[in-house]
Amino acid sequence: RQETVIEKIAHRLEEYSIFTETGNDAPEADLSQVEEYALLLLLNAFHEMGAIRQAGVTCSRAGLLEAMKIIPKYERFYDSLLDILDRGGCIEIEGDNVVSTGKVEEPYILERIKNLDEMKISLSQEYPQLVQYINLLDVCIGSYKDVLTGKELGTNIVFPNSSTELIESVYKDEKNSDNNNLLAAFCIENYLQQRLDNKYNGEKLRILEVGAGIGGTTTLVLDRIKNYSPHIEYYYTDLSASFLVYGENTYGKSHPFMVFKKLDLEKDAQMQGFEEESFDIVLAANVIHATKNIRNTLKRVKRLMKTNGIFMMIEGTRVIDFSTLAFGMLDGWWLYEDEDLRLKNAPMLSTDNWRKVLTEKGFRRIIIKDNKKGYQSLILAESDGIVEVEAGKDRKGNTGTGGTARERKNRSEVLLKGRQNGIYTPNEMRVGQIWGEILGFDEINIFDNYYDLGGDSIIAMKILNAINKTYGVNIDISEMMKRLTVVEFGAYMDGRLRDSEVPDVKLPDIEPVSKELEGYPEGIYPVSFAQRRIFILSQLDEAGTSYNVTEGLTVDGPVDFRRFENSLRELVNRHEILRTSFELYDGEIVQRIHKEALFNLEYAEAEENKINDIVKSFVRPYDLKKPPMLRALLVKLDSKRHLFVLDIHHIITDGMTMNLLIEEFTALYMGENLPVPKIQYKDFSIWQKQQYETEAMKEQEKYWMDVYSDSIPLLDMPLDYKRPDKRTFNGDRVIFNISGDLTSRLNNLARRNNTTLNNLFV
Numbered sequence: 001r002q003e004t005v006i007e008k009i010a011h012r013l014e015e016y017s018i019f020t021e022t023g024n025d026a027p028e029a030d031l032s033q034v035e036e037y038a039l040l041l042l043l044n045a046f047h048e049m050g051a052i053r054q055a056g057v058t059c060s061r062a063g064l065l066e067a068m069k070i071i072p073k074y075e076r077f078y079d080s081l082l083d084i085l086d087r088g089g090c091i092e093i094e095g096d097n098v099v100s101t102g103k104v105e106e107p108y109i110l111e112r113i114k115n116l117d118e119m120k121i122s123l124s125q126e127y128p129q130l131v132q133y134i135n136l137l138d139v140c141i142g143s144y145k146d147v148l149t150g151k152e153l154g155t156n157i158v159f160p161n162s163s164t165e166l167i168e169s170v171y172k173d174e175k176n177s178d179n180n181n182l183l184a185a186f187c188i189e190n191y192l193q194q195r196l197d198n199k200y201n202g203e204k205l206r207i208l209e210v211g212a213g214i215g216g217t218t219t220l221v222l223d224r225i226k227n228y229s230p231h232i233e234y235y236y237t238d239l240s241a242s243f244l245v246y247g248e249n250t251y252g253k254s255h256p257f258m259v260f261k262k263l264d265l266e267k268d269a270q271m272q273g274f275e276e277e278s279f280d281i282v283l284a285a286n287v288i289h290a291t292k293n294i295r296n297t298l299k300r301v302k303r304l305m306k307t308n309g310i311f312m313m314i315e316g317t318r319v320i321d322f323s324t325l326a327f328g329m330l331d332g333w334w335l336y337e338d339e340d341l342r343l344k345n346a347p348m349l350s351t352d353n354w355r356k357v358l359t360e361k362g363f364r365r366i367i368i369k370d371n372k373k374g375y376q377s378l379i380l381a382e383s384d385g386i387v388e389v390e391a392g393k394d395r396k397g398n399t400g401t402g403g404t405a406r407e408r409k410n411r412s413e414v415l416l417k418g419r420q421n422g423i424y425t426p427n428e429m430r431v432g433q434i435w436g437e438i439l440g441f442d443e444i445n446i447f448d449n450y451y452d453l454g455g456d457s458i459i460a461m462k463i464l465n466a467i468n469k470t471y472g473v474n475i476d477i478s479e480m481m482k483r484l485t486v487v488e489f490g491a492y493m494d495g496r497l498r499d500s501e502v503p504d505v506k507l508p509d510i511e512p513v514s515k516e517l518e519g520y521p522e523g524i525y526p527v528s529f530a531q532r533r534i535f536i537l538s539q540l541d542e543a544g545t546s547y548n549v550t551e552g553l554t555v556d557g558p559v560d561f562r563r564f565e566n567s568l569r570e571l572v573n574r575h576e577i578l579r580t581s582f583e584l585y586d587g588e589i590v591q592r593i594h595k596e597a598l599f600n601l602e603y604a605e606a607e608e609n610k611i612n613d614i615v616k617s618f619v620r621p622y623d624l625k626k627p628p629m630l631r632a633l634l635v636k637l638d639s640k641r642h643l644f645v646l647d648i649h650h651i652i653t654d655g656m657t658m659n660l661l662i663e664e665f666t667a668l669y670m671g672e673n674l675p676v677p678k679i680q681y682k683d684f685s686i687w688q689k690q691q692y693e694t695e696a697m698k699e700q701e702k703y704w705m706d707v708y709s710d711s712i713p714l715l716d717m718p719l720d721y722k723r724p725d726k727r728t729f730n731g732d733r734v735i736f737n738i739s740g741d742l743t744s745r746l747n748n749l750a751r752r753n754n755t756t757l758n759n760l761f762v
Contacts, residue, residue, distance in 0.1 A: 037123055071149065180377070282301055362383070365380075551645070
């Protein structure tokens, strides 16, 4: 059998590694030399927060957490700090209790803490190769009191004034990382060499670096592959805009084959403008572990890779206290939800677990180069070409079709968790499947709160619609809001289906209207109840732009203006509601659908400090008699960055619709062919009017007319000012910050009352 590309790389990598290990005598940073200093800094931080000052004091873990006023989001970090103090002999952890040892009162320890500044100077002089590590520890641990109590953001400490200078020296001079970066660069060069030597078809080979950051890996890779520049495209991506600016300033001019683009690994890459199955190599240095769910991240990465494409990672596979102490106060360090894969008190995975999860996700020929002296490993794997997609989306990223497990095969099953015995009721499984598909999860804990899973009122309506359709019932949204876990809603469905005394009303499906309505001229149709209310309110002189729904999005990368405008025009042609005007006909508010509506994309160029003025002048009142009720503005900020503003009247849109329109626009701009909509909004309006005329609805109307036969109660809220006789739209927006601790308490209060944070504030 002929060797594959990755197998050849593995053999050459072994030879190269032997050569570099024997030929490189540069001193490696031995962080054990600063362990005592780090421990004393940490103990001093606990002292400053009023903890572990005296020997022999016993306190519960939870009690100590509360006494130190550490906010909930740092609870994992707190556990890891206790573990370091335990291993350092300052405390002993006995079950759920923390006991301070005699070490905390030893004169030697107290004297060393008193003279930490002198110790720092002495260490820096003795170990000059460790100066950057010592400085970083000093800055980070010295800020724990403010950060852990929510008074300061961890990012402001590690990246002061959005600068990467503090960590740049650590990453760029870190020998263990450099060795792995050199190996990665060698592997990429070797891959390019093999591909170009083996029946190369002239198509450019594409490399995607995710989480490129400050280019610690990039610099070495680019130096190694510079001779192949005519044959490659190199995508330098990161979640942070500041890192992209850094990358473009550092590499852009001298490397014309590079593309600089934002990529969030927590989201579908295709919806961010990346083409599926288009990259030959994906490179990720110390980034994959920083995502919430490794399995989901690998699935998204794999979607970007060609069959037999190479996935190359540099990852920490051992825990070192330096990383925890320096970066543990960053939110991203503790984002992970898949603790079964991670090392204790750390986001990293062992080499065994990397092999396990990569195999599970369809990567093959896995090679792990484990540096026994260091804490990082180089990991290579080959894609088998079988693509998984996001739950709730089809292969092209469109919503509403449900997931697929091995894309070409069957629908994805959402895995339920939470019960030790692994047994779940049929209704828990059906409800969990719907929640997972719509919320975008492959697995759901049946005890997780709906809002903690990222749900909101708009998504709740999608879930409820799916449940009503699946079960053939007509459940009100209020029933779901009372039962915010899969286990609670599953039990509710058990009871509802058992209760034969409460028959469900099965509403008929909405059907497309194929002919003109009797009593209405051509092109004119009744409006929905919501449209009628908004039409009346919009006629008030004071309404102005109060019913304009405006959405702004930043577009990274060059933009084709004509393609942008044509995609929006195609959107207008695709949806009748975007070509609709509103008027009175025979005393009734009606909607008139126009065969065509003139639409032009507005354009401006501006600096960022002028954006607010431009958007204010762009958002203006609509004349409901003149379609379209949609405007779009493209503001050029620089050659590769634009602001896209969409402004639509509320009479034809809502929050959910805005999201769908943006998704469809993105797909059209990317050149995709979308299916023709099965129904239009007028079909819903007619369906709603028909339901209102049924006997069941008349009985409902009679009931409420009887309840409020005397008067309708006025909503009497405790306002600062007297309610005016005439409604106005006067108001203002006041922006202020609240602490992390208060945010956590408010979230807990909202959960206890089964409501959202938004409703709580209202």
